[in-house]
Amino acid sequence: MPGTLSAIPISYKDTNLRTAAVIPAAGRGVRLGPGAPKALRTLGGVPILVHAVRAMARARAVQVIVVVAPPEGAAEVRALLDAHGLPESTDIRVVPGGESRQESVRLGLAVLPDDVDVVLVHDAARPLVPVETVESVVEAVRGGAPAVVPGLPAADTVKSVDPGTGIVTGTPDRSLLRAVQTPQGFDRTTLAKAHATVTRDVTDDASMVEQLGVPVLVVPGHEEAFKVTRPLDLVLAEAVLARRRATDAY
Ligand SMILES: Nc1ccn([C@@H]2O[C@H](COP(=O)(O)OP(=O)(O)OP(=O)(O)O)[C@@H](O)[C@H]2O)c(=O)n1
Numbered sequence: 001m002p003g004t005l006s007a008i009p010i011s012y013k014d015t016n017l018r019t020a021a022v023i024p025a026a027g028r029g030v031r032l033g034p035g036a037p038k039a040l041r042t043l044g045g046v047p048i049l050v051h052a053v054r055a056m057a058r059a060r061a062v063q064v065i066v067v068v069a070p071p072e073g074a075a076e077v078r079a080l081l082d083a084h085g086l087p088e089s090t091d092i093r094v095v096p097g098g099e100s101r102q103e104s105v106r107l108g109l110a111v112l113p114d115d116v117d118v119v120l121v122h123d124a125a126r127p128l129v130p131v132e133t134v135e136s137v138v139e140a141v142r143g144g145a146p147a148v149v150p151g152l153p154a155a156d157t158v159k160s161v162d163p164g165t166g167i168v169t170g171t172p173d174r175s176l177l178r179a180v181q182t183p184q185g186f187d188r189t190t191l192a193k194a195h196a197t198v199t200r201d202v203t204d205d206a207s208m209v210e211q212l213g214v215p216v217l218v219v220p221g222h223e224e225a226f227k228v229t230r231p232l233d234l235v236l237a238e239a240v241l242a243r244r245r246a247t248d249a250y
């Protein structure tokens with residue numbers, strides 16, 4: 001059954017220690033088209049990054065946030081966050097990022113305080129993740145899973161293709177597939193080990209942990225946790241945000 005801890009070795013995390021969220025925000029946003037770095041573009045008049053930081057800060061468990069800024073933009077990002085009045089109870093740190101997402105996350109992990117034992121890694125590019133999704137990931141890690149990812153069933157039939165010929169080579173059983181999102185949550189020691197040992201290029205942190213042979217648990221993701229990747233995603237994000245502002249005093 002998806003989202004169950006029964007297959008995972010249980011080691012409850014110490015709730016006196018803190019949970020941190022590392023937010024990689026150093027990408028350029030090439031697929032979104034020309035303009036400022038993606039995390040600094042606005043959604044409803046507010047930078048995408050500020051939405052993402054607020055989404056993490058809304059989760060009561062998250063007490064530390066590390067924002068990984070575009071390499072030359074750490075001072076600008078610090079000023080931006082200060083100007084947007086984020087909760088003072090959250091310890092927010094900003095560091096410059098790297099060439100790849102993987103490197104940016106590693107740079108963020110390097111500045112975590114010692115008393116953090118659970119780490120979320122959340123794309124700045126997923127600004128509208130609901131607080132319930134964040135909390136369910138933290139809860140599963142605190143409940144003993146070393147690595148947790150939110151995921152959704154595939155909406156389309158998926159094909160594997162020979163990249164040389166374009167000919168379909170297979171149709172994987174869709175019921176076995178999940179499109180995974182962020183925040184991905186980890187026991188800090190496990191994530192640090194993955195970043196210290198895995199050098200192959202990957203697109204998410206969970207796949208680094210998988211390479212260590214550590215089980216990764218999938219919990220239900222959320223449609224509104226989608227990644228702003230292409231121009232149409234911005235249209236959808238503006239619509240979701242407008243609906244929230246009209247109905248939830250968001
Ligand atoms: N060197 C990088 C590259 C990506 N990211 C972050 O990783 C997240 C997921 O990446 P993606 O959506 O692919 O963002 P970009 O790399 O900016 O997008 P693109 O590939 O279109 O340039 C984003 O929040 C992005 O800012 C990062 O911190 N450092």
Ligand SMILES: C[C@](O)(CO)[C@H](O)COP(=O)(O)O
Binds near residue numbers: 101123179181227229
């Ligand atoms: C981490 C991620 O958002 C999970 O879906 C995704 O892997 C990022 O990939 P991208 O290639 O950087 O868009």
